[in-house]
Amino acid sequence: MEEKKFDYNSLIGMILLGAIMLWYFNTNAPEITPESTTTSVEKVSKKNAPKKEVFPTNTASFSNDSIKEIEFKNKLGAFAMSAMQAQEGTTILENELVKLTIDNKGGQIKEVLLKKFRRYDSLPLYLIKDNNASFNINFGTTDNRILNTKDLFFKPNFSKNGKNQVLTLRSKVSETQFLEYRYEMKSNEYMIDFSIRSTGLSGVFNTSNPINLSWNLNAYRNEKSIKTENTMYTEFYYKAEGDVDYFKVDTEDNVNDVDWVAYKQQFFTSNLLTDTPFNKAKLSTTDLVKDEKIDTVFTKRFQLVTPLSLTSGELNYHMKWFYGPSDYNLLKEYENTDLAEISDLGWGIFGFLNRVVFYPVFNFLKGFLSNFGLIIILMTIVVRIIMSPLVYKSYLSSAKMKVIRPELNALLEKYPGKENAMKRQQETMAIQRKAGVSMLSGCIPALLQMPVFFALFKFFPTNISLRQEGFLWAPDLSSYDTIFTLPFSIPFYGDHVSLFPILASVAIFFYMQMNQSQQANMQMPPQEGMPDMAKMMKIMIYLSPIMMLFFFNNYASSLSLYYFVSNLLTIFIMLFIKHFVIDEAKIHAQIEENKKKPVKVSKFRQRIDEAMKQAQEQQAKQQKKK
Incomplete structure (x- = not known):
């Protein structure tokens, strides 16, 4: 058998043929240019489309800076620079x-x-x-x-x-x-x-x-x-x-x-x-x-x-x-x-009081005191001293009503029943007029104190000077104080116990107790068909502290501190007026003196008296028909 030999000429020929093929493909490959890409985009664009700059989508042959420029121009247009x-x-x-x-x-x-x-x-x-x-x-x-x-x-x-x-x-x-x-x-x-x-x-x-x-x-x-x-x-x-x-x-x-x-x-x-x-x-x-x-x-x-x-x-x-x-x-x-x-600071009279009264007083006290708890206490004292004449007026009216109360009770015996209600009312007003006593004199002082209450309700929680300022156990007077955290939450109360609202509630309870005895003198004798105001007052004595306890538990401790001190001061002022200012013997003597003086009746009062007299006569006629 003939032995096969390696053909060197065939190997050299294959190498030369491969080299020729590589040279041909490299020199005749189609070139991708920006112009050709733009042209292809233009072919698929609509005739009425807005003219925009169109940039190459094939960025393989561009530098990183060129790619970045293209991206910015596409996104930001004129602001790409x-x-x-x-x-x-x-x-x-x-x-x-x-x-x-x-x-x-x-x-x-x-x-x-x-x-x-x-x-x-x-x-x-x-x-x-x-x-x-x-x-x-x-x-x-x-x-x-x-x-x-x-x-x-x-x-x-x-x-x-x-x-x-x-x-x-x-x-x-x-x-x-x-x-x-x-x-x-x-x-x-x-x-x-x-x-x-x-x-x-x-x-x-x-x-x-x-x-x-x-x-x-x-x-x-x-x-x-x-x-x-x-x-x-x-x-x-x-x-x-x-x-x-x-x-x-x-x-x-x-x-x-x-x-x-x-x-x-x-x-x-x-x-x-x-x-x-x-x-x-x-x-x-x-x-x-x-x-x-x-x-x-x-x-x-x-x-x-x-x-x-x-x-x-x-x-x-x-x-x-x-x-x-x-x-x-x-x-x-x-x-x-x-x-x-x-x-x-509140609308109307409330904002006015905060701007004109409470902020100037607070800023004045802040000028020489650094403890904001003491500032609140001093401010409360100033407010209560300013309001004390109203407390005196209210208490004086109560004392006058206490003096003439026996006469008012006698009217109930003289004119009993619903059929005499109009006559009873007319005689009551006549007794009060002769004695120089007015029911409004006891109500108006209480009403005048209400704007102060609501103004301060806005003043303390929004006063940034109190923010993160501590006093006693309260680390922040602009927020509630916490002496105990509950493992659960009570509706309307929260999951914590605040001490200042508790103290304020206790103080308002004793204030209501004292005020109830004062208001009892101001109330008219209980009449048939009318609600018993004494019972309503007793309900309020217990209801008001509970409401305050729940309501103020999540409010600023500065507000509860103010009401606590304010109620304490009011109690002391009332006790002072009762024991050292009001003399019931003198009041009784003054009322007797007033009865002797001729009473000037205004035209408005005359019209009211005439209307009541006509209503009384009409009521009497209706009763006779029955």
Whole structure:
């Protein structure tokens, strides 16, 4: 058999043939160019579609910078230049009171730290942090894009204007075309100047699309009591058409000519003010607390959406930010703004008393005392001394009624039964008139004290000076005190026991006991068919302390402290008047003297007497017919 040998010539031929084939395919491969890609896109586009810049979708042959530029141009259009040049980062504006962190992306405030305050759990108090707020301007462009400033990149420039810190941020289309945000922070101020200005963008803005500003905020929980902070004192305030108004939870409102909006919580507020009023603003708030018994991060969501107008094709708005305490003493310093109404001192006479009486007295005492519990006690003493003449008037009327009570009881025997009710009433009024006694003289002093009660009901829970200030066993006079935590929750009472409401309830019980004996003298003798007022008073003696105990268990301990001290002082004043001021013998002698004097009857009284006489005659005729 013939032996096979290796053919070197065949091997060399195969190698040469493979090399020729590789050279052929490499030199004749089809080339992919940007032009060819653009052409293919144009073929599938519709005839009437808006003209847009179209960029290659195959980026394999481009550098990373080119890919980034394409992405920015597709997303941001004319503002891609700033996105390419800007860098991600933040700038800090800081003074003695507040620290702002402002993001290059969006040019918006990323963090707000109030440096002099702490949360209920002693952590730093942030009004804005971890993307709980958003400030954005939405607008259309002439290349048919809808852009949001929160997506734009701004180039920061920090400078100083005297002692003021100035941060200017620009998002550029070109060196002469840009959108600018400007922040200016003053020393020792919560108010920050803020302006929005565009330059050379009249040809960029698409005027057929509205330019909308939106500001959203999820309000952090800052206080111990979620119920008190969220349900009672967290509200959306705004000034529109010259008037300040507010609404609470899950509400939406459309208003015109808005000068400012305030996302107000119990003690802190986030405000946006504008020199050029917002027109057709949409305001809304949503409750984020699902269960007050469960710990929560946020209380309410606030939202403002409003269109912005162009002046000569450009944006030009001067505004202000206010992030700080809703302190009446502070907010009233901003004149011609009405921001002080955010403090919620009550309406009408209640707010008047707080502004004119209680805040001046409180501020005066605060000037030389640092213990706020003692300030409340001294303030209570001042209020009770001022109110003591009313207590004296009420007690004096009670003593006079006690003196003439035997005569009133005699009328019941003289004119018994329902048929003589009108005559009995007429004779009773005549006896009172001759003795110089009026039922109203006992009621009016009590009624005059009611505005004080309701005014202070607003004063203490909203006074930020009391926040986190302790007294005796209460660590925070602006919130409830706790001496014992219950393993369960009692409806309307809560899961804790507060001592100040218990003391206030005990004091009001003894006050009601004393007041009941006084009121017994003021009451008319029990008549047939009429409710027994004495029994009703006894029910109130036991019901009022229980109601106060339940109602004030979750309220500010400063309020319970005030009512405790106030009731104690009232008891001492009543005892002092009874034993050292009122002399029943003198009162009796004075009444007898008054009876001898001729009584001047007014025309109004004459008409009442005539009407009662006619009613009595008519009643007598009806009885005769029966």
